[in-house]
Amino acid sequence: MTADQEKKQAALEAVKYIKNNMVVGLGTGSTAKHMIEAVGKLVADGMNLTCVPSSIATEKLAKELGIKIVALDAIDKIDVTIDGADEFDGKFQLIKGGGGALLREKILAWNTKFNIIIADSSKDVNKLGAFKLPVEVIPFATKQILTYLEAEGLQPLQRMQGDASYRTDENNTILDIDISGIDDLQGLEIQLLKVPGIVETGLFLDTTSLIIVGKEGGPEVKE
Ligand code: 5RP
Secondary structure (H helix, E strand, C coil): HHHHHHHHHHHHHHHHHCCCCCCEEEECHHHHHHHHHHHHHHHHCCCCCEEEECCCHHHHHHCCCCEEEEHHHHHCCCEEEEECEEEEEECCCCEEECCCCCCHHHHHHHHHEEEEEECCCCCCEECCCCEEEEEEEEEHHHHHHHHHHHCCCCCEEECCEEEECCCCCCCCCEEEECCCCCCCCHHHHHHHHHHCEEEEEEECCCCCEEEEEEECCCCCEEC
16 A cells, blocks of 8 residues: 555545534544545535634635535534544654644634544554654844754754745745654753743643554554
């Protein structure tokens, strides 16, 4: 199976958790795209769903598919959110934000009763950190935070889009850092979020309820 086939298989398994009249959080990325298309089919088949998107790109795709979209402040809690990940480990800890949507994705996850992560098998790791951790930073403080992260040995790289610095949906920048040598992820999260100007990190340490991995022979559901 290709990675994309695994992503689609995981996505199709995940939408089975969606029931009529639910509020559904829609993730971002190539795996989430398969899920959004499947949600579009549920809606076309008559299911009543209200969805909250985690990015402008997801909102656009969902609207094209006829999915009812509302802002987060229009609802109380999200019943189920389905999103991708860049890496996950055996403790259900994740690195997210490869697609730059980590801030809204984390807000959705925090406001959701049941978070499902969908992934191809390459995302399953023993230890987080081969993938660089995205850290979202306000532009005003980016240079100073880059210097701080360098001094901490985290080897930050400013994410670029062509010649310009990459901007998130919230118009912030992203610094991708190397956490491969770090064992205390909770400590790192606390340390980073104390820095004025760091808005959020792509570490999702305790929000995930279920992980569905696409695999030869059928999806693996980890709970
Ligand atoms: C976007 C994300 C994505 O979930 C993550 O990057 C995985 O992407 P893909 O499904 O394309 O592999 O966090 O901010």
